[in-house]
Amino acid sequence: MIGTGRMGGFHVGAWERLGHATVVAVADPDDAARRRALGDRSAEEYDDWRRLLDVAADEIDAVSVACPSELHAQVAIAALDVGLHVLVEKPIATALPDALRMRGRAREARRKLMVGHVERFNPVVTAIQVALRDGQLGRILRAQATRVGPLPSRIGDAGVAIDLATHDLDLIQHLLERQVVEVYADGGRFVHATQEDLLTCLARLGAGGDEVLGLLDVNWLTPVPRRELALVGERGTLRAGFVEQVVELTETGSEATSRLPIEPVEPLLAEFGAFARCIIDDTAEPVSAHEGVKALAAALAIRESAAVRRPVTLLEMPPPARVLEAAA
16 A cells, blocks of 8 residues: 555555455555554555565555555556556546556556546446446436535645546546547636636537537535536436435436435445456456546646636547457
């Protein structure tokens, strides 16, 4: 475990609950943070992640990275270079060139690099996928995501575009199987000392007559957290609450709302289990580096659009050659 702050502490606890994974070493420059994360657990401790890789790389299979986002690329690439599989918290990085280098290095090293977009493992996503597969909504016309809450004290190296919007940018591209091709956003910094803390964005997904409009609302100014996604289709509207793990469907022309069946799951535990399983079974990462790159590119475009107050077009980002060959 590299990084034992608030999120790193959640990582350590979740890893220890998996029957096929054991935390054997942690690295963080803060002694107190390491002790809080470990609690009564026993593990090797390092105040420098480089020493962990130097000393323990031959004895471990993978690293879980939850250090500050601006260090993700440096840490992940170093771990890949010594032959380790890597789970890196989202965002994959804070700069697109870094994210692309990470993606390329993982392919060269033939190691897993999974991005921790934890909402993918929320059971509401499975319920949404079933509804889409069964055609319950018909053609999707609009996706509206809301991810708001109070100002976090722990985040200083990223604003809401990278910290919050990446969740929903990943989700809507994954669920709708379309890439964000254009964004138009506005917002700014109102309370946070250095980063934007409120953004509203109109996004266009797909092209060629098969487009979906996306609307994203993200901020750190709302007292009560909300994590919601609404899909508007020709046959109905679906509303999902990620915190409550509830999905409701209202058919067009009807006022009756039905609740879709969901089996409650702890997303972080499911995410880590999936990462461990892809290593054990040597299968593709459930959330690939390429998908992390796409979410970051869209988030950076949103931030740029808000800064210049005009639309920003994204370049097409096809999967790397190895992914295309595997699909064929």
